[in-house]
Amino acid sequence: xxxxxxxxxxxxxxxxxxxxxxxxxxxxxxxxxxxxxxxxxxxxxxxxxxxxxxxxxxxxxxxxxxxxxxxxxxxxxxxxxxxxxxxxxxxxxxxxxxxxxxxxxxxxxxxxxxxxxxxxxxxxxxxxxxxxxxxxxxxxxxxxxxxxxxxxxxxxxxxxxxxxxxxxxxxxxxxxxxxxxxxxxxxxxxxxxxxxxxxxxxxxxxxxxxxxxxxxxxxxxxxxxxxxxxxxxxxxxxxxxxxxxxxxxxxxxxxxxxxxxxxxxxxxxxxxxxxxxxxxxxxxxxxxxxxxxxxxxxxxxxxxxxxxxxxxxxxxxxxxxxxxxxxxxxxxxxxxxxxxxxxxxxxxxxxxxxxxxxxxxxxxxxxxxxxxxxxxxxxxxxxxxxxxxxxxxxxxxxxxxxxxxxxxxxxxxxxxxxxxxxxxxxxxxxxxxxxxxxxxxxxxxxxxxxxxxxxxxxxxxxxxxxxxxxxxxxxxxxxxxxxxxxxxxxxxxxxxxxxxxxxxxxxxxxxxxxxxxxxxxxxxxxxx
Numbered sequence: 001x002x003x004x005x006x007x008x009x010x011x012x013x014x015x016x017x018x019x020x021x022x023x024x025x026x027x028x029x030x031x032x033x034x035x036x037x038x039x040x041x042x043x044x045x046x047x048x049x050x051x052x053x054x055x056x057x058x059x060x061x062x063x064x065x066x067x068x069x070x071x072x073x074x075x076x077x078x079x080x081x082x083x084x085x086x087x088x089x090x091x092x093x094x095x096x097x098x099x100x101x102x103x104x105x106x107x108x109x110x111x112x113x114x115x116x117x118x119x120x121x122x123x124x125x126x127x128x129x130x131x132x133x134x135x136x137x138x139x140x141x142x143x144x145x146x147x148x149x150x151x152x153x154x155x156x157x158x159x160x161x162x163x164x165x166x167x168x169x170x171x172x173x174x175x176x177x178x179x180x181x182x183x184x185x186x187x188x189x190x191x192x193x194x195x196x197x198x199x200x201x202x203x204x205x206x207x208x209x210x211x212x213x214x215x216x217x218x219x220x221x222x223x224x225x226x227x228x229x230x231x232x233x234x235x236x237x238x239x240x241x242x243x244x245x246x247x248x249x250x251x252x253x254x255x256x257x258x259x260x261x262x263x264x265x266x267x268x269x270x271x272x273x274x275x276x277x278x279x280x281x282x283x284x285x286x287x288x289x290x291x292x293x294x295x296x297x298x299x300x301x302x303x304x305x306x307x308x309x310x311x312x313x314x315x316x317x318x319x320x321x322x323x324x325x326x327x328x329x330x331x332x333x334x335x336x337x338x339x340x341x342x343x344x345x346x347x348x349x350x351x352x353x354x355x356x357x358x359x360x361x362x363x364x365x366x367x368x369x370x371x372x373x374x375x376x377x378x379x380x381x382x383x384x385x386x387x388x389x390x391x392x393x394x395x396x397x398x399x400x401x402x403x404x405x406x407x408x409x410x411x412x413x414x415x416x417x418x419x420x421x422x423x424x425x426x427x428x429x430x431x432x433x434x435x436x437x438x439x440x441x442x443x444x445x446x447x448x449x450x451x452x453x454x455x456x457x458x459x460x461x462x463x464x465x466x467x468x469x470x471x472x473x474x475x476x477x478x479x480x481x482x483x484x485x486x487x488x489x490x491x492x493x494x495x496x497x498x499x500x501x502x503x504x505x506x507x508x509x510x511x512x513x514x515x516x517x518x519x520x521x522x523x524x525x526x527x528x
Contacts (some may be wrong), residue, residue: 004293005060041090043466046368048369049150049327051481052327053327053374054357055114055331055374056332057107057164057335058346058377059334059350060377062379063334063346064457067350068084070347070350071351073393085357091467091469092469093469093470094456094471095114096288097377098119101122104122109124111125111172113475113478114477116478117475119475126144126178136193139198142427145158146209148174149175149208150482152209156212156390157213157322158328159318160214160328162217162294163297163308163332170376178200183198184200185200185243206251206252212319215286216288217289217294218293219291220238221242223248223249231291234260253286255418260515268285269289270289271302274289279317283318287311293336298345299436301422310411312360313357316328318340329404330356330360338379338381341416341417341440342438342440344438346379357373371460374457375457376456382413394409395430395437396408396435404423405428406426407427407441411440415445416442416447417440458472
């Protein structure tokens, strides 16, 4: 139970390595099993019907390793020998995360790379590098389409699941074209950008691409100013923020309900509403569970807010009914935990993302589903200090530092954990360091901890997963996925044969009202 993960992990004194590990036979047999598995591996060259892209925001390799240990310790083991679900995938690559203008990237520039297939400038979404951050007019003519958008045009169902606001940088790259990642609603945009005709990200969520499933946070950007929030009606700070008077949730619902060929659309804002949605009763589902970002897993109210595992399962059950297949983007905001210097919050998010990966594997088959797990960037997060086997990942190094004070294995290169008291660094101690909101110490004082610039891992299984190999530029990820599923610009490849362009599922995409009505009337006449 993740809610029980707030207490200390098993102290190192309680567990010791199994005696079997002390014999060469143990390691030789384990290596032979892995070798036999590798020799039996078959490359899947068939077309991918479905694609699921799991993106751990901020999940650098040190985070993956620490999450593996945390997972094992939550299960009562030593931790180091544990295996994440994503680590069972047979194909692995590294991705270089720099953007056109930055050595150390942000989530908007990286999102555009792995979703749209081109590197671009930091803080811009769905635009090529010709666009300039914050300059609305430079967006026009420089738009680039995401693989989610191309999958929908090809007749697949598409979805977004995130523990952030659905208008945030990573999910935003799947559907928006914006010169600023911060233009969540019109109230967040400068007057010049509005005058020049740019649209906010929430508006684009509803109008750019016909997205079947949208699950995450972000209610505040969807409704008119002073609209009470359904969950926090007495808190004015959670009210809607739109200045244009648009109710984008109502617009989305009405647009989806216009076409008789769709099975129905639902909007929900809590777990009870999500659980009540029958998988076969809707073709479109929007669930916005918080005014802004969703709560950390360790802070989540399990009776009112769904977990990333529950949202992922609901999305797959709805999307997989499309005979043409689906594309699903799933993000967990590990990043926010790291930015705040709270490693336990970050690692629990990573463990939850891995649980979602495991559940998706139970609901799909690698014979027709390409599943990719990666990160957008890493963080200045590390763990070390010569800790003993089985030491709590949140525990202390076995020896004190040169200042004769204890320190935690986990440290940050910079961030809010920097502290000087009485002329020196405060000593770390247990059980305080095991608390979910404990801030590990940082070397440099900053209000928020920063990203780091090293490569991130890409793990893949399913059709054409072997394309993920070696050290690649991050934008290669979108191209490999598109090639695997015969999506543009690879739909005419010889291996793809005749690819259907658009199914009836895309005829009622949220275009202007007149177009919607015309299409739906035509559909009725043809169907009648």
